[in-house]
Amino acid sequence: MSALYDLAVIGGGILGSAAACRAAAGGMRTIVIEQQTLGSGASGVNAGTLSLQIKRVKLMPYAIKGHELWERAGERVGFHKTGGITLAFNQREAELLHERMALKREAGAPIELISPTRVAELEPNLSRKVVAASWCAEDGYANASLSGAYYRALLEAAGVEIRERTPVTAIDRSGGAFQLATPTDTIRATRLLLACGAWLRSAGAMIGFDLPVRARVNTVSVTERGPALVGTVIGHATGLLTLKQKPNGSVLIGGGWQGTGSPDEGRGSVDPATLLPNLRLAMFAVPGLDRFRVVRSWTGFEANVPDFYPLAGAAPGIDNAFLLGCVRGGYTIGPYIGALMGDLILGREPELPLFDPGRFATEAKVAA
Amino acid sequence: MSSPYDLIVLGAGPAGAAAAIKARSLGLSVAVIDEAPAAGGQVYRAPSPAPTATQPDADRAKGDALRAKLAASGAVLYANHRVWSLTPGFSVIAIGPDGPLTLEASNLIVAAGAIERHIPVTGWTLPGVIGLAGATILLKAHGVLPGRRVVVAGSGPLLLLAASKIVAAGGEVAAVVDAAPRASWLARAGAMLARPDLMAKGAGWLLALLKARVPIHSGAAIRTIHGTDGVEAVTIGPVDRDWRPVGGAERTVPADAVCLGFGLLPSTEVTRLLGAEHRYEPELGGWVPAVDASFQTSVPGLFVAGDGAGVRGADAAPLSGELAALGVARRLGRGGDLASEATKIEADWRRSSRFGAAMSALAMPPPGAAALIAPQATVCRCEGLTRATLDAAIAAGARALADLKATTRCGMGPCGGRVCGEAAAMLIGAATGWDRETIGQPSARPPLRPVPLAAITGAFDYDELPIPAPAPL
Numbered sequence: 001m002s003a004l005y006d007l008a009v010i011g012g013g014i015l016g017s018a019a020a021c022r023a024a025a026g027g028m029r030t031i032v033i034e035q036q037t038l039g040s041g042a043s044g045v046n047a048g049t050l051s052l053q054i055k056r057v058k059l060m061p062y063a064i065k066g067h068e069l070w071e072r073a074g075e076r077v078g079f080h081k082t083g084g085i086t087l088a089f090n091q092r093e094a095e096l097l098h099e100r101m102a103l104k105r106e107a108g109a110p111i112e113l114i115s116p117t118r119v120a121e122l123e124p125n126l127s128r129k130v131v132a133a134s135w136c137a138e139d140g141y142a143n144a145s146l147s148g149a150y151y152r153a154l155l156e157a158a159g160v161e162i163r164e165r166t167p168v169t170a171i172d173r174s175g176g177a178f179q180l181a182t183p184t185d186t187i188r189a190t191r192l193l194l195a196c197g198a199w200l201r202s203a204g205a206m207i208g209f210d211l212p213v214r215a216r217v218n219t220v221s222v223t224e225r226g227p228a229l230v231g232t233v234i235g236h237a238t239g240l241l242t243l244k245q246k247p248n249g250s251v252l253i254g255g256g257w258q259g260t261g262s263p264d265e266g267r268g269s270v271d272p273a274t275l276l277p278n279l280r281l282a283m284f285a286v287p288g289l290d291r292f293r294v295v296r297s298w299t300g301f302e303a304n305v306p307d308f309y310p311l312a313g314a315a316p317g318i319d320n321a322f323l324l325g326c327v328r329g330g331y332t333i334g335p336y337i338g339a340l341m342g343d344l345i346l347g348r349e350p351e352l353p354l355f356d357p358g359r360f361a362t363e364a365k366v367a368a
Numbered sequence: 369m370s371s372p373y374d375l376i377v378l379g380a381g382p383a384g385a386a387a388a389i390k391a392r393s394l395g396l397s398v399a400v401i402d403e404a405p406a407a408g409g410q411v412y413r414a415p416s417p418a419p420t421a422t423q424p425d426a427d428r429a430k431g432d433a434l435r436a437k438l439a440a441s442g443a444v445l446y447a448n449h450r451v452w453s454l455t456p457g458f459s460v461i462a463i464g465p466d467g468p469l470t471l472e473a474s475n476l477i478v479a480a481g482a483i484e485r486h487i488p489v490t491g492w493t494l495p496g497v498i499g500l501a502g503a504t505i506l507l508k509a510h511g512v513l514p515g516r517r518v519v520v521a522g523s524g525p526l527l528l529l530a531a532s533k534i535v536a537a538g539g540e541v542a543a544v545v546d547a548a549p550r551a552s553w554l555a556r557a558g559a560m561l562a563r564p565d566l567m568a569k570g571a572g573w574l575l576a577l578l579k580a581r582v583p584i585h586s587g588a589a590i591r592t593i594h595g596t597d598g599v600e601a602v603t604i605g606p607v608d609r610d611w612r613p614v615g616g617a618e619r620t621v622p623a624d625a626v627c628l629g630f631g632l633l634p635s636t637e638v639t640r641l642l643g644a645e646h647r648y649e650p651e652l653g654g655w656v657p658a659v660d661a662s663f664q665t666s667v668p669g670l671f672v673a674g675d676g677a678g679v680r681g682a683d684a685a686p687l688s689g690e691l692a693a694l695g696v697a698r699r700l701g702r703g704g705d706l707a708s709e710a711t712k713i714e715a716d717w718r719r720s721s722r723f724g725a726a727m728s729a730l731a732m733p734p735p736g737a738a739a740l741i742a743p744q745a746t747v748c749r750c751e752g753l754t755r756a757t758l759d760a761a762i763a764a765g766a767r768a769l770a771d772l773k774a775t776t777r778c779g780m781g782p783c784g785g786r787v788c789g790e791a792a793a794m795l796i797g798a799a800t801g802w803d804r805e806t807i808g809q810p811s812a813r814p815p816l817r818p819v820p821l822a823a824i825t826g827a828f829d830y831d832e833l834p835i836p837a838p839a840p841l
Contacts, residue, residue, distance in 0.1 A: 037768050044774055057841055089830060100841060129830075145774035152765045224782050224818060238838040250780075256839070267643060270814050272453050272461050277833045280825045284833075290822035295782055298813045308840050328839065 005031045005161075007345060008180055008189035010168050010203055013043035014334035015324050015341070016195030017151035022342020024158040031187060032160055033180065035167040039148025041197050045300035046331045047220045047254030048078075048144040049242040051233055052109035053086045053101065053136050055329050058309070060107035061352060062333045069335040070142050077142040077150050082244070084139025084233035085119060087130050087285060093237035094132035100237075101134045111136045125229045125288050132237075139233050141244050141252075144331060163187075171206040178321070191345060195324040195338070198263040198301035200311070207318060212360050213311070213325060215301040217259040217268040219275060223292040225249035234285055241281045251292060253282045259299035268299035303327055309355050312341055316358040323357040373397045375696050376460050376473040377443075378451060378638060381409020383674025384479030385434050386686030388443040390693035391477075394703035398443040399471050401462055403450050403817075407435050409481055409674075410501065411682040413509045427508065446471075452815035452824075454641060458669065463823050475669045475696045478639055479689060482632035482653065482675040485790050487522075487737055488755075490745045491593030492628060500526045500629025504533060513539040515625020519602045521545035521590045524631040524731025525570060531582060532573035534627075541582045542623045545604050547611045547630070547737070548730055549587035559726035562719050566683065589740050590628070591618060599624055610736030631731025632679045633790060639676075640812035642667050648804045651729045652678030654790070655809050661714070662695025663688055671695055681724030687717035738798035741791060748788040750781020758792060762799045769793060769810045782818045785810050 007023050009016040012034030024030045034040070050070055055063040070079050086101070088094040098113065105111045114122075116130045155162055163182075170181040171192070180187040194203045198215035205211075226249050234243040241255040257278040261268035275297055283289055304327040305311055315321035324341050326333055340350040375391050377384045380402035388400045400407070406414035412431030438445065449464040458476045462469045484499040491497070498506070498514055500522050506512045507530070517540045520531040531541045560567045577584065587607055594601040605618040632653055636646060639657040644665035646655045656678040657665045664671050671692040674685035694710050697703035733740075741747065743756040753776055766772045769779070769792060778792050779785030785792075789810050796807050815824075 037771050038765075039774070040768070040770060054839075056839075096838065103841065145777075148771060149761075149764065149766065149775045222780070223821070238835055240835055240838070269455075269641075269643075270453070272455060272459075272814070275453075275814070276825065277835070279821055280828050280833055281835075283821055283825050284830055291820055293782065293818035293820050294815055294824065295780070295784060295818045296813050297815065298811075 002186065002188055004177060005029050005187070005189035007031070007191045007193060008033060008178060008187055009193045009195055010180070011194065011196030011199070012038040012151070012162065012164065013041050013195065013197055014039070014147055014151065014331065015326055015338040016193065017155055018335045018338025019193055019195060019324060019341040019345065020160045021154050021158045022339045023345050024160045026342065026346040028346065030160045031163060031189065032155060033163045033166050033168055033182070033187065035165070035196070035199070037148060037164045038152050038162065042300045042302050042330065043147040043334065044144055045220065045298060046144045046218065047242050047252050048141045048331065049233060049244070049254065050141055050332050051084045051136065051139040051235060051242070052104065053084055053111055053134060053139060053235055054239050054242070055104070055109070055332065056308070057103050057107045059329060059333060060104060060109055062336055063329055064108060065336040066332040066334065067138055070332070073142070073150060077146050079140065079142045081138065081140040082232045083135065083137045084235060085114070085123060086134045086235040086237060087119070087126070088132040088237040089127070089129050089284070090131060097132050097134055097237040109136060110138055123230050123232060123234070125286060126234070127285055127287055141233055168203070168206070191320045191322070193322045193324060193341070193345065197325060198303045200303055200323070200325045202264065204323070207315065207321060209315065211311075211323070212305055213303050215263050216256070216304055217261055217299045218254065218302050219257045219259050219270055219278060219297060219299050220252065220254040221275070221279065221294050221297040222253070223251040223289070224295050226251065226292045229286055229288045236281060236285065241278070241285060243282050243285060251289060253278065255281065261299070263301050268301060270297045270299055302330065305360065310337060311357045312337055312354040313344065313356040313358070316361045373399045373471065373473040374700055375475045375477060376401065376458065376471055377477045377479060378460070379409065379479035379481055379674070379676070380404070380407035380438065380445060380447070381479060381481050381674060381685065382411060382434065382682050383685035383689035384409070384477065385438045385689070387477045387479060387673050387689035387693045389437055389441045390690040391696060392441040392443050394693065394697040396697060396700065396702060399446060399473070400438070400443050401446045401449045401451055401460065401471070403448070405447050407438050407445060407447070410505060413505060416510045450817050450819070451638075452817055452819045454638060456642060456667070463819055468823070468826055475671065475699060477671040477673055477689070477692045477696065478676055479672070479674045480635040480638060480676040482679050483635050483786055485630045485633045485733070486628070486787055487630050487733060487740050487794070488745045488747050488791055489590045489593060489628070489740060490742045491595065493746050493749050494593055494595045494599050495597065496595070496599035496624055497593060497626045497628055500530050500627045501632065503530045503627040507533045507537060511537065513537055514627055515599070515623070516540060517542050517623050518625045518627060519543050519545060519590070519621065519623045520627045522629040523547045523733065525727045526629060526631070526731070528570060528573040528577065530627050532576045535576055535580045535582065541577070541580070542602070542621045543604060544577065544582055544584045545588050545590060546584070546586045547589045547607055547733070547740070549609060552730055556726040556730055559722050563683065563723040566723055589613065590626070593626055594620070599626055602626060607740070608736070610734045612736040612739040630733050631728060632675060634678055635676045637812045637816050639665055639670065639672060640809060641814065641816065642670055644670055646809060649678060650732050651725050652680065653728050653732065654804070662698065662710070663692040664695050669699065679724065679728040680721035681727060684717055684720035684724045687713050687720060691717065733794070735794070735797055738794040741795070747791050747795070748776070748778040748781070750783050751777045753778050755795065758795050759799065762796055767796055767800055768808060769796070772796065779810065784818070
């Protein structure tokens with residue numbers, strides 16, 4: 001008979017790893033099971049933007065905590081607090097910017113409106129067609145590529161067992177414990193946390209849930225190294241552009257433009273039809289990018305649920321099973337909300353309230 | 369955007385040109401796209417218009433004939449066009465001298481050829497070191513010698529081709545250094561006899577080298593390339609059957625250039641991007657798309673031909689191109705009964721590919737070849753990463769190519785992993801003992817070649833950008 005873990009986490013991204021670290025620190029014998037490698041999903045392939053200006057109002061307290069955790073991780077995750085500017089290029093966008101930033105400011109984000117003249121002082125290489133802008137000194141970025149390596153070190157230090165390249169093919173609950181079937185063996189645990197991002201729906205189905213989880217297919221592009229053009233994180237009033245230049249000179253361009261494919265197919269693909277406006281928006285904001293060569297565009301699957309808030313709490317109706325998925329700003333918030341989830345599993349009261357997956361229970365039954 | 373073609377052929381080398389000509393003869397509408405200014409691929413590369421003296425040879429005559437036949441076939445050739453993305457079904461997105469070009473077709477034959485396999489040795493980033501295949505292009509298309517006194521090193525038949533061309537062009541070859549022991553060549557003699565004509569061609573190269581008294585070291589490899597601003601000397605030492613350096617006489621020879629290459633690697637970016645299944649075939653140069661008898665991949669309508677389907681050489685290439693064209697015609701229900709023609713072409717293809725695959729296998733490094741890479745050797749030259757750096761990341765847990773890239777940036781530069789990817793996979797293999805199937809393939813992503821942002825975006829009007837509704841507040 002194999003070992004019995006106190007907690008098995010399916011999904012080795014930021015959320016699952018952060019929850020596992022917290023649970024292990026609280027004395028639980030914990031294992032993380034990852035179908036590919038740590039941080040190979042959305043955690044590792046997103047654009048790494050840490051911007052309070054693009055966070056949802058209700059999630060602001062979590063995002064502020066998330067920024068603190070990434071800042072503490074520092075060099076290990078390539079953290080840079082650069083400040084960020086959000087741009088509006090016409091009156092409609094300016095109105096949107098004013099309305100949204102006012103609410104985010106009320107929610108605690110230190111955002112201020114700045115004039116186009118001030119924008120030109122801060123970032124002389126930005127387009128002169130800016131009509132309105134906002135600034136947040138807390139904004140910056142980290143290097144999402146380092147998520148896997150960062151959490152590998154933390155998990156190892158916390159004594160969490162790591163199983164990579166291990167898909168869970170079935171979950172059974174007989175004899176009191178969860179039995180997780182893998183191609184090589186069966187892993188047994190008294191508690192189960194599903195934290196597998198865009199794959200939450202198929203994992204949930206293994207314990208009888210029809211979770212309303214869908215996947216967005218976000219596109220990110222990177223250029224080769226070039227001369228210094230911008231020092232801050234650049235955004236757009238609609239949220240459809242994130243742009244930053246790394247210290248090595250390469251420029252990362254994102255904004256949530258949608259590619260094609262699905263988690264069940266196992267791969268997403270860049271759609272040239274959406275890549276084009278994404279890059280045009282970047283070029284419009286920073287005209288000096290014209291000669292930068294794009295070396296790579298890719299996609300990552302971001303899980304979402306109908307209300308676009310996190311899924312974080314006990315699985316309704318199944319003792320000792322928990323669900324964890326984060327949408328809209330998962331990279332920023334992940335380390336914090338993952339740790340809160342660890343607290344919940346340890347039987348402690350989380351510092352801030354979680355997001356009960358039970359709110360979809362009715363819909364789940366209807367769907368079933 | 370023009371109206372859809374029956375077939376788009378990517379690559380106008382021997383395989384792509386033959387595919388296009390055959391498809392046209394069956395009445396299909398065909399477009400051919402190539403990066404080069406003229407058809408011919410690498411082996412039949414058209415001479416540069418620059419006034420350098422290149423000696424016309426047999427390959428030149430074959431290339432001219434191929435270009436004339438392709439021009440007469442009625443296929444539309446888009447030369448000087450760089451394909452940077454594709455979508456299923458199929459759209460081919462390219463950039464040419466007149467800007468962006470999008471073509472559509474229900475069938476695609478990828479005849480993208482092969483790229484050079486590099487095993488980095490200490491000093492290989494010095495000016496004066498060039499790829500072995502790159503050197504043959506310099507000689508063929510431009511009549512340019514890589515240096516005055518050249519060491520030709522690596523593995524496979526290109527060693528003899530490049531060295532004999534250097535000698536023929538009046539250069540000096542300081543040494544030919546072949547990692548494969550002489551016994552490996554003898555072991556392939558049976559397969560080579562399948563094409564005595566080609567065997568004689570190779571023997572001719574060898575004779576020319578012997579006549580010029582070029583030292584040929586088999587079972588040996590470069591230890592270090594010395595120099596400060598360029599190549600000054602090369603140290604050569606013996607290797608064992610698994611290409612691991614062993615003790616024994618090392619020698620240092622003065623040289624001002626090195627041609628270095630370890631065979632060819634099928635170019636599979638397009639088939640990977642479109643999600644076709646691949647398998648690892650060391651005898652064919654590495655990862656190849658899985659295909660049926662008509663060279664159709666697991667993606668319906670996506671065919672491959674030539675070295676991109678597995679390195680089998682220039683003589684097998686046109687035959688696989690014709691077989692793929694027949695497959696496309698059959699898929700479209702055109703050209704009548706093509707079975708007997710396919711059977712006949714297939715028999716010829718088998719004979720030629722037996723020879724070509726034997727040559728390809730000779731060049732293929734065994735797993736031990738990772739030992740040729742010294743700790744201080746630069747592996748990823750775009751990012752300046754040494755073997756020691758990559759080994760440390762692998763030891764810390766980055767055991768997938770994607771993880772190694774994520775933690776070190778290996779392959780993130782303009783080469784997109786084409787230069788360093790093989791070496792990185794060899795290092796993971798050396799550290800873990802895993803086979804290449806377990807280590808996996810690098811993922812292919814657009815753009816397939818670096819493209820300037822302005823070339824992609826073109827001129828546009830901001831107010832016409834299709835900006836979706838903003839995310840919920």
